[in-house]
Amino acid sequence: MTFQKHPSKKLQDIYSKNPYQGAAPLTAKIIFVGRDPNWRIDIEEQSYFHFISEYLEDGVTFWEKYNVHHPFMLKIYSGDGKKYHRGFSKINLDKKFAKDVSFAELIGVPTVGMAGKNKKLFKEILLSEENRIHLQELESILHCDNKLIFIAWGLIENFKLIYKETGLFRLIASIDKSSMDIKTLNRVNNYVIHRHFSDAISNDTIDKMSLEINNYLDQEIKH
Numbered sequence: 001m002t003f004q005k006h007p008s009k010k011l012q013d014i015y016s017k018n019p020y021q022g023a024a025p026l027t028a029k030i031i032f033v034g035r036d037p038n039w040r041i042d043i044e045e046q047s048y049f050h051f052i053s054e055y056l057e058d059g060v061t062f063w064e065k066y067n068v069h070h071p072f073m074l075k076i077y078s079g080d081g082k083k084y085h086r087g088f089s090k091i092n093l094d095k096k097f098a099k100d101v102s103f104a105e106l107i108g109v110p111t112v113g114m115a116g117k118n119k120k121l122f123k124e125i126l127l128s129e130e131n132r133i134h135l136q137e138l139e140s141i142l143h144c145d146n147k148l149i150f151i152a153w154g155l156i157e158n159f160k161l162i163y164k165e166t167g168l169f170r171l172i173a174s175i176d177k178s179s180m181d182i183k184t185l186n187r188v189n190n191y192v193i194h195r196h197f198s199d200a201i202s203n204d205t206i207d208k209m210s211l212e213i214n215n216y217l218d219q220e221i222k223h
Helices: 009-017 049-057 059-066 082-089 095-100 119-126 129-142 155-166 203-222
Strands: 030-034 101-105 148-152 186-188 191-194
Touching (some): 030 129, 030 203, 095 101, 119 155, 129 155, 148 203
Antiparallel strands (some): 186 191
């Protein structure tokens, strides 16, 4: 499948209002940053699509209602993306923290296909005028020092590309991975660089994530 913007009008309409998953990144305390919100081409035809749309409309209520952070964790779903969310679920966050966790992507429109197989089109969509407003809003959020922000290892290069082309995300683009270890967590101020949940992330790394998050949330509660 060629990487492109997703043709689903329903998905496009939802993302025009909510270009994120889970809680709104502006109010969330913890943000997991991804590359693009990728969905299968025939998502609307699937029996579970009503769960997808319900989740995208209000991810916080979805988590509280079904006691899973994402529809991919429902028994009815068995496709792509489950590995990522199964990895995240090992952090064992309670649904009471649903309002605190956001999944935000660099591309603010739904996509289909693998970005790595069409890097030219990925770059065009990423740096498009349509996506520029999304990136500007995301920069103001990700440069807040009062949020705990998790960034998958490979995204640092995407941030460097965006900074080179637009001047956005100076702080994240300045992160140097050369002295980091992909096999564990790497903390730079309030940024945590880690192996992607869909990659060979270890349970030890996920346990360290859980510790980081719980310590952060404990501090927030005390404040």
